[in-house]
Amino acid sequence: MQPSLNEDQIQILEFLDSLSKPYATAPLHDTSFALHSDELDRELAEGGFLDVMAMPELGAATAALVAERLARLPFAVEAAVSALVRPLINPELPRPICLVEEGQLRKPVRFLKPGATVVVIGAETVRTFIASADLVRSAGDEVLFAYPMAYLQGVPADARHHDVSADEVRRAWRVALAAETAGLLAAALQNVSTYVSERKQFGRALATFQAVRHRLAEAQVATNGVYWLAIRAAATADAGDAALAALHAQETAQKVCYDYHQFLGAMGMTLEHPLHLWTYRLKALTADLGGRGEQALAAAEAIWG
Amino acid sequence: MNFEWTDDQRAFRRKIEQFLEQSLPADWEEFSRHGPASPELTEFARTFCRQLADNGMLFPHWPKDAGGEGLGPWEQQILAEVMWEWGEPRGGQYMNVNWIGPTLMKYGSPGQKDKYLPQIASGEMLWCQGFSEPNSGSDLASLRTRAVLDGDVYRVNGQKIWTSYAGLADTCFLLTRTSDDKKRGITILLVPMDTPGITVRQIPSLIGEGDIHEVFFDDVEVPVSQRLGEEGQAWEIIGYSLTNERLGIPRYHLARAALDRGVAMLKQAGDFDRAPVRIEAARCAALCEAARTAIYAIVQKRADGQAIGAESSSARFATVMAERAVCAFIVECLPEALAGGSAYLQMHHQRGIVAGIAAGAAEIQLNIIATDVLQLPREPR
Numbered sequence: 001m002q003p004s005l006n007e008d009q010i011q012i013l014e015f016l017d018s019l020s021k022p023y024a025t026a027p028l029h030d031t032s033f034a035l036h037s038d039e040l041d042r043e044l045a046e047g048g049f050l051d052v053m054a055m056p057e058l059g060a061a062t063a064a065l066v067a068e069r070l071a072r073l074p075f076a077v078e079a080a081v082s083a084l085v086r087p088l089i090n091p092e093l094p095r096p097i098c099l100v101e102e103g104q105l106r107k108p109v110r111f112l113k114p115g116a117t118v119v120v121i122g123a124e125t126v127r128t129f130i131a132s133a134d135l136v137r138s139a140g141d142e143v144l145f146a147y148p149m150a151y152l153q154g155v156p157a158d159a160r161h162h163d164v165s166a167d168e169v170r171r172a173w174r175v176a177l178a179a180e181t182a183g184l185l186a187a188a189l190q191n192v193s194t195y196v197s198e199r200k201q202f203g204r205a206l207a208t209f210q211a212v213r214h215r216l217a218e219a220q221v222a223t224n225g226v227y228w229l230a231i232r233a234a235a236t237a238d239a240g241d242a243a244l245a246a247l248h249a250q251e252t253a254q255k256v257c258y259d260y261h262q263f264l265g266a267m268g269m270t271l272e273h274p275l276h277l278w279t280y281r282l283k284a285l286t287a288d289l290g291g292r293g294e295q296a297l298a299a300a301e302a303i304w305g
Numbered sequence: 306m307n308f309e310w311t312d313d314q315r316a317f318r319r320k321i322e323q324f325l326e327q328s329l330p331a332d333w334e335e336f337s338r339h340g341p342a343s344p345e346l347t348e349f350a351r352t353f354c355r356q357l358a359d360n361g362m363l364f365p366h367w368p369k370d371a372g373g374e375g376l377g378p379w380e381q382q383i384l385a386e387v388m389w390e391w392g393e394p395r396g397g398q399y400m401n402v403n404w405i406g407p408t409l410m411k412y413g414s415p416g417q418k419d420k421y422l423p424q425i426a427s428g429e430m431l432w433c434q435g436f437s438e439p440n441s442g443s444d445l446a447s448l449r450t451r452a453v454l455d456g457d458v459y460r461v462n463g464q465k466i467w468t469s470y471a472g473l474a475d476t477c478f479l480l481t482r483t484s485d486d487k488k489r490g491i492t493i494l495l496v497p498m499d500t501p502g503i504t505v506r507q508i509p510s511l512i513g514e515g516d517i518h519e520v521f522f523d524d525v526e527v528p529v530s531q532r533l534g535e536e537g538q539a540w541e542i543i544g545y546s547l548t549n550e551r552l553g554i555p556r557y558h559l560a561r562a563a564l565d566r567g568v569a570m571l572k573q574a575g576d577f578d579r580a581p582v583r584i585e586a587a588r589c590a591a592l593c594e595a596a597r598t599a600i601y602a603i604v605q606k607r608a609d610g611q612a613i614g615a616e617s618s619s620a621r622f623a624t625v626m627a628e629r630a631v632c633a634f635i636v637e638c639l640p641e642a643l644a645g646g647s648a649y650l651q652m653h654h655q656r657g658i659v660a661g662i663a664a665g666a667a668e669i670q671l672n673i674i675a676t677d678v679l680q681l682p683r684e685p686r
């Protein structure tokens with residue numbers, strides 16, 4: 001048992017922070033609801049940050065740490081799935097990687113665009129294909145989630161089957177979901193904490209009111225739990241650990257999002273504060289893999305049979 | 306980053322479990338319903354802890370020159386997990402070996418060490434901690450029990466309340482006020498509980514037999530030689546003690562064990578197939594494991610020799626959430642367990658309510674998290 005960062009992991013995260021520094025603040029007023037940077041995406045891929053899982057001295061826990069750290073940025077990056085799920089299927093799959101549950105085409109898909117790799121996960125099968133333009137329908141400006149999203153119009157009959165367990169891919173998806181959620185939760189909490197520390201009403205900072213302090217402290221406890229469960233699930237590769245991590249992630253996301261906007265008051269209704277970039281991503285992730293109830297059932301099955 | 310137990314750690318856990326399997330009486334589960342502070346379990350623990358001590362399992366984390374095995378924080382945590390999962394057969398002794406012993410090692414006079422450490426190490430001595438007072442709970446530093454120096458004795462007058470183990474304890478680790486300076490006016494006295502002028506009254510409670518008491522001090526004479534450290538040094542000493550007991554009882558593990566026990570009973574009754582029940586059970590498991598991982602991150606820091614900060618408040622609050630969730634799950638899905646159906650779950654439920662109250666109220670933990678983890682400005686006082 002040694003739940004602490006090793007030297008390699010500390011160094012990787014330092015490199016990552018250095019690379020992503022230009023993207024650490026949101027350029028407001030001239031961006032869309034979903035902030036995205038192809039340049040950041042390219043730099044991450046070229047730097048090998050999304051390939052750390054395959055390196056024996058780094059492994060899945062490091063991949064989860066990378067995913068968590070990147071999710072804190074105001075820019076949405078398709079990192080968690082590439083870092084934690086793609087290596088199980090084929091590490092050479094072209095990015096972005098879009099995960100879709102078989103029979104769930106009604107749902108919008110994160111990062112879907114022509115040229116993306118779509119992974120269709122069925123009860124027993126895992127298939128992939130490259131999304132062609134005719135299979136991608138833009139969701140336009142109506143998307144209320146802060147990711148680039150589109151609808152998948154169908155699955156080609158010649159989608160390639162992979163010799164990998166669908167349950168394993170679902171397990172890795174849960175880890176990726178938990179790691180990304182942990183980063184989003186951390187960034188949202190940090191932003192709200194800063195705001196309530198600066199904003200004064202009744203002559204004092206909002207953060208000095210216990211009603212605010214205690215709810216934020218409870219959010220910190222939950223966020224910390226999501227972080228550790230995600231990293232543990234990545235490290236152990238255990239189906240029960242993954243389901244518990246995803247469950248706690250989705251539970252926590254649902255619990256904190258409204259509180260966070262509430263604490264910002266009217267500012268929480270605007271696009272002038274970047275909070276929505278994290279909370280409206282958190283909301284999107286709560287729908288992954290059927291939501292909390294499904295993660296809970298998967299956890300119960302894995303733990304108690 | 307590694308979340309697997311080493312072979313040595315697994316073997317250590319197994320060794321303790323095997324010892325308990327062999328040493329505890331056949332009716333242990335029913336017997337342990339009395340709770341760690343009951344007269345029955347306290348009497349049992351006096352003999353049992355001697356056996357533990359003889360087998361190197363009472364205080365393996367103590368340094369070798371103090372008679373321990375010199376094992377690290379992980380072994381201490383494993384020991385605590387197994388003992389609490391099994392109904393804490395050490396009774397109140399866990400408190401002695403975890404923090405009173407180490408505190409005496411650091412701050413005790415040679416005479417105090419010679420007198421008390423062998424008694425703690427033999428597992429035969431029971432302590433209570435005289436901290437809370439009727440008007441000083443969370444605001445502990447406002448305590449008013451007064452110790453006035455009179456020649457070579459202190460005369461102690463005042464009252465303590467909600468004192469665990471006081472009815473059967475041999476000695477009280479007593480916080481007294483020796484000057485009006487709020488924190489630097491507090492002094493620790495080690496007071497034999499049979500000293501004239503001490504009256505103990507048990508408080509009927511929800512949490513088990515003999516657990517909490519009022520203790521009255523009426524002109525109690527305590528020799529100066531029984532003072533721990535200097536006058537006014539108590540706050541510093543308590544701070545040190547807490548580093549040895551900051552993680553508290555491993556309630557995440559106890560809650561998870563209770564949850565697994567509850568699920569096993571539901572399965573046996575054929576009632577664990579329903580989705581709502583399974584979902585709630587999983588939510589409880591997530592909270593237990595979230596607390597466990599938060600605690601383990603801190604144990605690792607201790608193992609690495611790093612200082613423990615406000616993250617311990619965060620981890621402790623996580624255990625409160627886990628305890629409450631599991632208690633609520635059992636109430637909702639397995640009410641018969643709390644009406645004679647399971648001594649184990651009944652005991653867990655009785656103690657679950659303690660999680661957010663004892664050893665620092667949950668709201669105090671939230672205040673600490675807000676200020677020291679989130680770095681929010683303090684509330685005006």
